[in-house]
Amino acid sequence: DAGVTQSPTHLIKTRGQQVTLRCSPKSGHDTVSWYQQALGQGPQFIFQYYEEEERQRGNFPDRFSGHQFPNYSSELNVNALLLGDSALYLCASSGTPAGTDTQYFGPGTRLTVL
Amino acid sequence: AQSVTQLDSQVPVFEEAPVELRCNYSSSVSVYLFWYVQYPNQGLQLLLKYLSGSTLVKGINGFEAEFNKSQTSFHLRKPSVHISDTAEYFCAVLDRGSTLGRLYFGRGTQLTVWP
Numbered sequence: 001d002a003g004v005t006q007s008p009t010h011l012i013k014t015r016g017q018q019v020t021l022r023c024s025p026k027s028g029h030d031t032v033s034w035y036q037q038a039l040g041q042g043p044q045f046i047f048q049y050y051e052e053e054e055r056q057r058g059n060f061p062d063r064f065s066g067h068q069f070p071n072y073s074s075e076l077n078v079n080a081l082l083l084g085d086s087a088l089y090l091c092a093s094s095g096t097p098a099g100t101d102t103q104y105f106g107p108g109t110r111l112t113v114l
Numbered sequence: 115a116q117s118v119t120q121l122d123s124q125v126p127v128f129e130e131a132p133v134e135l136r137c138n139y140s141s142s143v144s145v146y147l148f149w150y151v152q153y154p155n156q157g158l159q160l161l162l163k164y165l166s167g168s169t170l171v172k173g174i175n176g177f178e179a180e181f182n183k184s185q186t187s188f189h190l191r192k193p194s195v196h197i198s199d200t201a202e203y204f205c206a207v208l209d210r211g212s213t214l215g216r217l218y219f220g221r222g223t224q225l226t227v228w229p
Binding site (some may be wrong): 006035043044100101105106 | 118145150155156159163165169198204206214215217221222
């Protein structure tokens with residue numbers, strides 16, 4: 001049973017560019033959350049998707065947007081990249097949006113903005 | 115918003131020694147509590163979680179944690195560590211009143227086990 005997968009594993013962009021990160025949830029999961037983990041910090045919640053809708057959003061600007069597809073996979077888009085967007089982006093999936101359901105994390109996408 | 119404090123950024127210990135990683139949270143509401151581990155170049159793996167019931171929670175790899183409501187703490191312990199336990203450990207909380215799974219994480223504690 002495949003766990004949460006993310007692509008690509010690494011990405012290098014320049015300031016002002018746009019980037020799309022992808023996530024496939026664990027089999028049987030329908031809820032996807034995205035987190036940003038800056039170097040030396042804990043993960044910060046970006047947003048959560050359930051039933052193809054954004055259900056909750058953290059303190060991130062509108063440059064960060066997402067999408068969930070009918071097969072429950074998800075994309076994270078970041079526009080007008082800033083140096084401060086360099087981080088490890090983690091995707092987590094769960095069987096329901098409820099907090100009591102264990103969130104399973106993928107290996108992450110390391111984004112470097114030059 | 116929740117605030118999670120991991121009091122030690124780095125904890126070095128020798129193999130087979132006991133270890134305690136400290137976590138405190140600030141909340142005016144009831145919470146669920148979690149400990150995750152992150153090995154180099156990997157995502158987060160759940161070690162254990164406290165939802166309700168016994169305040170002593172046992173997790174994987176011999177780890178356990180104790181929920182102390184009066185002290186708003188959820189410290190992680192292991193009686194005898196192995197070199198393979200070297201990793202970053204994150205404490206996280208989630209509001210009981212929330213129907214959505216937004217986790218608030220601490221900044222992490224790097225556990226390094228020396229031979």
